[in-house]
Amino acid sequence: MSPLDMIDEILDILRRRWGLIVRVTLLLIAVAAVLALNTPRTFEALEVIQIERPVVSEDTVEGVGAVSSARLLQTIEQRLFTRESVLEVAEQEQLFADAPGLSEDDRVALVRGAVSLNAVAAAREGYGDDGTISVVRIWAVWSDGETARDLAHIFATKTLDLSASQRLETAQQSLDFFKLQEEKLNGEISAVEDERETFRNENILAIAGSIESLRSEISTINTRMFELDQQILTAQGEIEQINSADRTSEVAKLRAQIQTEALQDDIARLEKQKSALQDNKTDLEAALARVPVVERRLSDYDRSLTQLQNELNVVSARRREAETAYALEAQDHGGRLTVIEAATVPEYPTGRSRKTTVALGLIAGLIIGGGLALLLEILHPVIRTSGQMTRRLGLTPVVTIPSVGEAGRRNDWRRNKQPPLGTL
Template sequence: MGKIQSFDELFGMLIRRRLMIALIALVGIIATVLQLSTKAPVFESTAVIQVQTPTITAPTASGAAAPHENSGQRLQAIQQQLTTRENMQAVIARHNLYSGLPLTSDQKVHILRQSLRFQTVASAAAASFGQPAEVSALLISAQANTRAEATNVANDFAQGVLVAGAEDQKARALEAQTFFQQEQRNLKELIMAKEAEIAQFQSEHLSALPTQRAILQIELTGLETELRSLNQTLVGLRNERGAIERKTNLRATDKRQVATLSAQIETISAQSDALQTRRSEIVDILSQAQVIDRTLAEFDRDLDQLQAQYEVATRRSADAETAAKLQNGDQGETFTLLEAAIEPDYPISGGKRKLVLVGAFASLIIGLIVAFVLEHLRPVLRTQRQLERELDLRPIIAIPELRKSDLTLKQQRT
């Protein structure tokens, strides 16, 4: 036969295949019941942790509010710490989980990780531009085959979040305070070392310092003036001695005068040499002025940079100390157990009656599909209408199907 094209043909097929459809549905129902009888129920319990914002905001040295770490990032870090292999194995040992199952340690850890769910609830407060949204609550859900195990595991991880949150905040604040205090001490030592280096350099080049160069310049001007005067005096004495020496006959007075002039020339020449030496020293010192100024400028820049870093470290050290005091006084960002996990009333896997109904419906659908397939695999023309539709022929006579129960006793004998 062809495709079923009327309700009569559909009803006829259902009547003919009713036993097979009923058998498939019965087998499906029995298989569903057997599966449900061997499957353990799954319970889920949830604990809720509230993220409380700081009651007092730690100000910076400039008076502005100090930035704090995003609560979502903190919770993510704590979640990673709690779901490590060592912590998972500790939870399994504390609550004696999966004790009756032939599982390895890695398999137990994997099952426990799959049964946990951490869900954050975003805060209603608007986040700053470019900053992730803050978290107002954390939901920790745990699944297990018993109510008690699901509740105990959820509360265990909730307590772990509370403890890790408190310890992590205090540890971070103390670590920041210690770091900036040590940085402050290191910078102070560097500043003292740089100041000592500058003082030593200035003592080694005392005469070339900018404050001394003006005095040297005045001294150099005086020396040059005095040298010119001495040179003029020497020229006059030498000319005078030369004029006496050019005489043909030198008298005794001339000789005494030449000796006197020679002694004066020698004395003035010695004075001129001494002044010339001092002048050379001053010129050498003044020629080093650019190198000295450049070196002192580099020292000043290094010292200014160290002092700026020291001021920043001092401010941050004060901020970290204030943050540590707030954490010790439980006035910073804290986690609070808003709702502890309780034993659930019903399993999340659903009621057995509903699952049996679903299995029965699925089995009935499978039976109908099998009936349709068998009808198409074995086509038979069963009615006058099917014959006319498939062969385009009108039958002369149609003999109805006669059941034995429809015949009379006489007809059955003949």
């Protein structure tokens, strides 16, 4: 079959089945029109927020920008879409005034599905991702354009307010934490200093001098005790000499007794001095034995104090940074959020328009109608022309007899267009 013959047959089918095609097309156009009318129209509004960098750089004040904007935005989004916040917005905007019987769960689900936040990451510095966000897009989709705009604006305003309050709250919490840490470390340092001073006072002898000085004092005491022993022995020898002497007169005996008593008093005095020196020597020896323990304990105290003081210095520096960060946030000099594109009332609804839906129905009707016409021709094949007989049967008709009937007699124009009853 040549292309021209195929075109002729297609045109012939269309002439015979144009009524079916038109009916199917009109039916699908009607269906598409009903769908287009019943499909709710939705409008989409957009508000764009830019996250500005802090006025004071993060290298100058480490406390500023300690929380990444990605984490901050995540926290804000969680607070934005809480049940209470969503219901408050729905009540404020009277979103469901036409559906009073709608449950709170359905209202919350509809609002959450209608509003979305989309964050755009900032350009990276180096190879690391610091979680910095440059732009936040807030989309709102609703059946009314003004309501969609109001929703986008309300959630954008809430985002700005929550960002400011969240950053200020974070700065306040950091400042309070470092203040508590500073007070705690000061208390620990005072406690260690008091404990060290008490221990030092209890072991004053072991701290008064070094080991050499203690040994020197003990040596001096030993020398002094040796001298006292010599004096005691000398006095005892004198007493023995006095007692061994033969005295007959009473005066001599009385004089000897007086000398003996004086020497005994000297011996008692020397013994007392020796006992005092012995006690002092015992204390010094005990202190000398405790010197390593005391020095080690004092070294532990000093090491603890040094460590606590270093921690205090770090915490004090962080506390000053937190104070600076809090002051910057309180003065709105931190990383701020600014609306760079306010939401407007959308002019056209989103999605497919009604005209497009009807046009698709028209195209579908033509395609389906043509398909049905072709299917009917395939299911009921009829040889209508001599060309078809030649192509299909390989026979060339000699005479073509037109179809004659009552209807043909009544309508000449229709009779002339009837296909032949048969061919020979």
